[in-house]
Amino acid sequence: MQNAVELKNVSCVFGTVHAVDHISLEVLAGEFFSLLGPSGSGKTTCLRLIAGFERPSSGSIVLLGKDAASLPPYAREVNTVFQDYALFPHMSVLDNVAYALMVRGIGRLERHRRALELLEMVKLRGMEKRRPAELSGGQRQRVALARALVNKPRILLLDEPLGALDLKLREEMQIELKSLQRQLGITFVYVTHDQSEALSMSDRVAVFNRGRIEQLDSPKKLYEYPETEFVARFVGSANVLAGKELGLDGGKFAIRPERIRIEPGRISGTNSLVGRLIDVHFLGSQTRYEVTLVNNSTIRMTVVAPAGGEAGLEAGSEVTLTWNPGSLRKLREGEA
Amino acid sequence: MSPAASKAILRKLSDSLFLRPRLALLLLLLPPLLWLGVIYLGSLLNLLLYSFYSIDDFTGQVKYQFTLDTFRALLSSPANLDIVARTVLMAVAVTVACGVIAFPMAYFMAFYARGNTKAFWYLAVLLPLWSSYLVRVYAWRLILAQEGIISWFFNQLHLGWLLNAILAVPVLGGPSLSSSYFGMFLVFVYIWLPYMILPIQAALERVPKSLIQASADLGARPAQTFRTVILPLAMPGVVAGSIFTFSLTLGDYIIPGVVGAPGYFIGQMVYVQQGNAGNIPLAAAFSVVPIVIIGLYLAFARRAGAFDAL
Numbered sequence: 278m279q280n281a282v283e284l285k286n287v288s289c290v291f292g293t294v295h296a297v298d299h300i301s302l303e304v305l306a307g308e309f310f311s312l313l314g315p316s317g318s319g320k321t322t323c324l325r326l327i328a329g330f331e332r333p334s335s336g337s338i339v340l341l342g343k344d345a346a347s348l349p350p351y352a353r354e355v356n357t358v359f360q361d362y363a364l365f366p367h368m369s370v371l372d373n374v375a376y377a378l379m380v381r382g383i384g385r386l387e388r389h390r391r392a393l394e395l396l397e398m399v400k401l402r403g404m405e406k407r408r409p410a411e412l413s414g415g416q417r418q419r420v421a422l423a424r425a426l427v428n429k430p431r432i433l434l435l436d437e438p439l440g441a442l443d444l445k446l447r448e449e450m451q452i453e454l455k456s457l458q459r460q461l462g463i464t465f466v467y468v469t470h471d472q473s474e475a476l477s478m479s480d481r482v483a484v485f486n487r488g489r490i491e492q493l494d495s496p497k498k499l500y501e502y503p504e505t506e507f508v509a510r511f512v513g514s515a516n517v518l519a520g521k522e523l524g525l526d527g528g529k530f531a532i533r534p535e536r537i538r539i540e541p542g543r544i545s546g547t548n549s550l551v552g553r554l555i556d557v558h559f560l561g562s563q564t565r566y567e568v569t570l571v572n573n574s575t576i577r578m579t580v581v582a583p584a585g586g587e588a589g590l591e592a593g594s595e596v597t598l599t600w601n602p603g604s605l606r607k608l609r610e611g612e613a
Numbered sequence: 614m615s616p617a618a619s620k621a622i623l624r625k626l627s628d629s630l631f632l633r634p635r636l637a638l639l640l641l642l643l644p645p646l647l648w649l650g651v652i653y654l655g656s657l658l659n660l661l662l663y664s665f666y667s668i669d670d671f672t673g674q675v676k677y678q679f680t681l682d683t684f685r686a687l688l689s690s691p692a693n694l695d696i697v698a699r700t701v702l703m704a705v706a707v708t709v710a711c712g713v714i715a716f717p718m719a720y721f722m723a724f725y726a727r728g729n730t731k732a733f734w735y736l737a738v739l740l741p742l743w744s745s746y747l748v749r750v751y752a753w754r755l756i757l758a759q760e761g762i763i764s765w766f767f768n769q770l771h772l773g774w775l776l777n778a779i780l781a782v783p784v785l786g787g788p789s790l791s792s793s794y795f796g797m798f799l800v801f802v803y804i805w806l807p808y809m810i811l812p813i814q815a816a817l818e819r820v821p822k823s824l825i826q827a828s829a830d831l832g833a834r835p836a837q838t839f840r841t842v843i844l845p846l847a848m849p850g851v852v853a854g855s856i857f858t859f860s861l862t863l864g865d866y867i868i869p870g871v872v873g874a875p876g877y878f879i880g881q882m883v884y885v886q887q888g889n890a891g892n893i894p895l896a897a898a899f900s901v902v903p904i905v906i907i908g909l910y911l912a913f914a915r916r917a918g919a920f921d922a923l
Binding site for chain 2: 328329330349350351355356357359360361363364365366367376377379380381424425428
């Protein structure tokens with residue numbers, strides 16, 4: 278099958294800043310593909326390159342098999358859901374959704390009919406006469422989605438679309454977006470800095486750091502087999518330890534907070550370390566423990582365990598951390 | 614009173630004002646409201662009132678009796694109607710020209726100029742306002758004069774014939790630019806241009822860049838984006854600017870006196886009627902004309918959807 282998006286060796290330089298630094302990636306048709314990274318990592322610039330709002334300094338951009346590097350945004354077969362929604366304040370909800378049809382010269386009746394279908398799909402029937410200012414954040418988000426979908430794009434770009442919503446609404450919208458994507462069968466390219474959002478929705482995730490892709494994998498692989506220290510820490514906040522702390526040969530190792538057992542007191546054994554518990558955070562279903570190692574207090578470890586096992590675990594007490602050697606992941610050398 | 618005691622009283626005062634935000638707001642707004650209500654609107658209403666009085670032809674005294682005679686006199690005299698038509702046409706031409714010149718400048722200032730370039734443009738737009746209005750108007754009389762720099766410039770380019778052709782246009786032309794309606798038009802446009810640039814620039818400044826990108830993303834070519842997104846959102850600024858240039862031109866009595874062809878403008882008529890002629894009711898009736906015209910213009914702009922973006 279033809280790829281929806283192909284970036285080959287794409288760079289985007291602003292002055293002296295390499296916002297995107299020699300990136301290559303392929304998004305398969307029909308895939309939910311996420312660009313994950315902290316702010317300033319180049320993920321949004323990458324999306325804007327695909328949309329056509331930025332021009333690459335070098336490299337090639339191919340959309341649906343057609344070279345697009347020199348195409349302006351209005352000539353590309355992609356549509357975007359903007360982070361601030363970018364709804365037209367002087368138009369009604371209906372005219373906002375029908376905008377893409379209006380600029381193509383489709384008659385009023387036909388474009389209103391199709392816009393109403395889209396509003397039905399995003400559950401905003403009855404709101405069509407309102408102005409964007411009269412809607413809540415979640416409703417505006419749906420209008421932005423309907424507006425971007427009205428032209429039946431084969432690729433939809435989403436730039437942190439849920440960033441401005443509160444947690445409960447965000448979780449609802451994650452489920453809706455995912456089922457919408459399955460139902461429509463179009464390619465989603467999704468920018469987010471929220472690792473749980475990327476992991477729960479995506480088929481594949483590209484983790485961005487400093488304008489480069491650190492790792493491109495399925496959510497499961499990313500979580501289970503992080504390749505670099507950055508990915509290990511950013512996705513799932515893993516503990517990263519030097520091999521010598523563990524009595525292993527050089528290099529760095531990652532271990533997930535929930536793969537470590539924590540017990541009160543000093544217990545000797547292999548695959549274990551003794552530490553001092555400095556903080557206990559009760560999180561509801563789980564409890565998070567912050568521990569510094571006894572032989573090197575600069576190293577901090579985080580342990581997450583099911584709630585209910587706190588007996589004998591008090592801040593300041595000595596604890597033993599144990600793990601299964603199979604849970605350690607050796608990391609590729611590289612900057613964090 | 615000891616400092617501690619006065620401090621305590623002030624404390625109490627600010628506490629009670631904080632707890633009564635409406636009272637605090639009222640106290641803050643009272644002086645400007647009095648200024649606006651009594652001095653500003655009050656004198657305007659008084660003026661309107663006078664337009665419904667008339668003057669006694671024999672004594673030259675104002676008759677404090679409600680009548681429409683003054684308006685009837687204004688509207689039944691062809692000479693007066695000429696003055697109104699002349700002024701309104703000039704104001705329309707000046708407003709349109711200012712809009713056409715100001716929009717690209719405001720657009721550049723809002724979307725492209727950054728940092729020092731932006732400061733430079735602000736300065737360039739505002740700098741003329743720092744010097745005396747009278748000095749600038751008289752300077753223009755010299756610039757536009759028969760031996761002035763403009764006709765010199767045209768002659769240097771061997772384009773003297775072009776200037777003569779412009780001056781040969783009936784009504785608009787005249788013996789020289791400084792004594793033609795065309796010259797007056799140039800001075801009006803120069804003087805009022807900043808009042809058009811700044812509101813448009815302020816309106817465009819408030820348009821998020823993402824709206825323009827969204828429009829392009831949805832398939833609109835730049836011309837379509839301009840027509841369907843940028844222009845409607847800039848419209849409140851354009852209307853605000855055009856009210857400035859329109860009403861300033863309608864009311865001005867200095868430029869028509871210094872530059873341009875003979876023939877009164879509304880502002881001059883108001884000046885003459887309430888000064889030399891002592892006919893305050895007729896002067897008041899003349900000054901009602903711009904108010905009515907601008908009221909009609911605003912109603913029209915509202916119907917045309919110019920304020921949809923507000």
